[in-house]
């Protein structure tokens with residue numbers, strides 16, 4: 541009798557313990573490390589924060605985003621490798637830095653591909669944008685949405701660039717991909733590929749004379765502290781892309797995947813609005829910070845454009861002629877739709 545009772549007590553205790561463990565596992569939230577390159581006080585940081593809040597809310601606290609900015613988890617390229625290997629779950633970064641992994645991403649680096657943000661939204665959120673994004677999967681990444689990095693503009697410390705010839709010999713940091721290197725070589729600059737995380741120091745120590753990025757980034761990364769001249773070139777529209785490690789994605793339930801996807805879409809809509817509002821007043825802000833800003837005359841803008849579009853043929857060859865044509869058709873459609 542006594543022995544039987546003991547056995548029952550032990551069995552009950554064990555069962556309780558087991559249930560306790562199962563419950564603890566249920567409650568323990570999924571921790572998702574989400575890395576990005578810019579500061580917390582940037583359009584990238586603000587949208588990441590919103591994404592984190594949405595994920596936490598929609599999952600009832602079962603999924604938690606640990607946002608880590610300022611490239612503290614590494615440069616774009618390093619984080620991409622960590623995602624592929626499964627050592628990090630999520631990130632947002634430039635499509636341009638993905639070209640080494642998925643060559644089709646170079647389509648977005650085509651100079652003057654989009655005339656305005658509405659064309660970019662239509663093409664990126666449409667079938668062509670999806671097709672390029674889906675190419676990541678075979679390389680171990682899942683793309684969720686495109687955010688706006690924005691139209692890129694030129695800054696440097698040497699001289700005000702008012703004509704093509706002013707680019708001569710300027711040591712210009714570019715993103716690590718051949719389209720950017722070729723673009724700026726074509727313009728006469730000395731193009732130096734560098735990760736974004738090393739850029740401020742490179743400018744400060746005068747390892748390079750200049751760089752190109754959207755107004756928002758020139759502001760949030762405080763490039764105005766180390767750059768005197770800004771030339772409005774709008775030479776290319778840069779997207780950012782939110783990606784998930786495929787190894788991690790495949791472990792998630794359909795519901796969990798949907799939480800991430802829905803939150804990503806909300807963050808995209810927020811981010812584009814926020815970025816555009818900030819960009820609208822950024823020139824005045826940068827001027828107030830002491831930058832000397834100049835527009836190109838229409839004639840000089842055209843000369844630069846002519847020069848830059850010479851690399852189109854090589855982009856088309858690299859991404860494949862079919863994708864090139866589909867993209868051109870999608871842009872034409874977006875342009876006609878207005």
Ligand code: TK8
Pocket residue numbers: 576577578616633634637689715735736752753757778
């Ligand atoms: C941030 C970069 C940045 C990009 C660059 O990690 O490298 O110049 O514009 O936004 O992805």
